[in-house]
Amino acid sequence: MSLHQVSVLIDKLHKEQPLIHNMTNVVVTNFTANGLLALGASPVMAYAREEVADMAKIAGALVLNLGTLSEELVEAMIIAGQSANSHGVPVLLDPVGAGATPFRTASALRILREVEVSLLRGNAAEVAHLNGENRAIKGVDAGQSAGDERVELAARAARKLRTVVAVTGPEDVITDGQTGCIVKGGHRLLMQVTGAGCLLTSVLGAFAAVERDLLLAGTAGLAFYGAAAYRAAERTEAAGPGSFQIALIDELSRLNRDSLTANTEVREFLPSSVKEGEAQ
Numbered sequence: 001m002s003l004h005q006v007s008v009l010i011d012k013l014h015k016e017q018p019l020i021h022n023m024t025n026v027v028v029t030n031f032t033a034n035g036l037l038a039l040g041a042s043p044v045m046a047y048a049r050e051e052v053a054d055m056a057k058i059a060g061a062l063v064l065n066l067g068t069l070s071e072e073l074v075e076a077m078i079i080a081g082q083s084a085n086s087h088g089v090p091v092l093l094d095p096v097g098a099g100a101t102p103f104r105t106a107s108a109l110r111i112l113r114e115v116e117v118s119l120l121r122g123n124a125a126e127v128a129h130l131n132g133e134n135r136a137i138k139g140v141d142a143g144q145s146a147g148d149e150r151v152e153l154a155a156r157a158a159r160k161l162r163t164v165v166a167v168t169g170p171e172d173v174i175t176d177g178q179t180g181c182i183v184k185g186g187h188r189l190l191m192q193v194t195g196a197g198c199l200l201t202s203v204l205g206a207f208a209a210v211e212r213d214l215l216l217a218g219t220a221g222l223a224f225y226g227a228a229a230y231r232a233a234e235r236t237e238a239a240g241p242g243s244f245q246i247a248l249i250d251e252l253s254r255l256n257r258d259s260l261t262a263n264t265e266v267r268e269f270l271p272s273s274v275k276e277g278e279a280q
């Protein structure tokens with residue numbers, strides 16, 4: 001995968017302005033809609049079981065986010081997800097807080113069983129819990145994790161859950177279990193903005209809507225989001241997280257094919273489990 005292949009996807013996104021159907025949480029709804037608009041996509045939030053199948057089938061991507069879930073919402077997500085599946089619309093899952101309560105973990109696993117999820121994006125703790133691995137989690141926030149750990153965790157999860165997996169943190173990892181990319185960039189101020197991960201998953205949805213190779217689309221989403229965050233922090237770090245949040249939206253609107261410069265690094269990798277022949 002070349003940096004050129006990744007970079008040109010922003011032009012495609014600007015040209016196609018894909019409709020992104022989000023079923024997200026009450027904390028991040030407005031931030032997500034504004035972030036997607038700034039990026040050049042067209043957001044819609046729709047939750048009613050009476051309409052989600054119709055909305056999902058006309059969208060460029062469907063993003064399911066478990067941040068403030070209920071039994072009814074999960075049912076509606078499954079209806080939407082199955083409609084997306086039968087119309088070739090990619091489905092992204094953000095398992096917010098998986099592992100924090102048994103209901104969150106079970107709901108995420110239920111969606112993964114009943115819907116064909118194209119890309120799962122979570123922090124290390126959430127992905128580990130879905131993979132049956134125990135890790136500290138505090139509400140929706142992950143604890144510390146080393147870079148190598150995230151690479152192997154993402155690869156194990158991708159193989160077990162049979163989807164492309166992005167594990168985010170100080171560096172982001174995306175893999176289909178056999179090959180993948182590490183994306184360095186971004187800024188630690190992202191950790192002080194609630195919804196930074198949720199918006200990222202919807203941004204990945206926007207790239208998935210314009211590029212069917214989910215590894216390529218996901219890498220582009222991670223890299224462009226990191227680049228926007230880096231630039232936003234350059235301008236607002238001294239002021240604090242409130243100014244940074246607004247600047248992040250501004251910088252998402254300024255992205256172009258030259259944005260992935262010196263401050264973003266995209267490196268392909270083979271998980272060591274693949275190199276050592278352990279992966280099936």
Ligand SMILES: Nc1ncnc2c1ncn2[C@@H]1O[C@H](COP(=O)(O)OP(=O)(O)O)[C@@H](O)[C@H]1O
Nearest residue numbers: 123142168169170172186187188190196197198
């Ligand atoms: N320690 C960190 N330093 C820099 N960027 C980070 C750090 N932790 C997370 N990020 C970035 O914050 C965004 C959200 O990721 P993350 O915090 O893992 O998700 P979530 O908010 O869902 O827990 C991603 O773009 C990720 O690269």
Ligand SMILES: Cc1ncsc1CCOP(=O)(O)O
Nearest residue numbers: 027067140194195196197198
């Ligand atoms: C604080 C909180 N509580 C339920 S959802 C949510 C937002 C989580 O957003 P993110 O995972 O992007 O930080």
Ligand SMILES: [Mg+2]
Nearest residue numbers: 096140197198
């Ligand atoms: Mg999250």
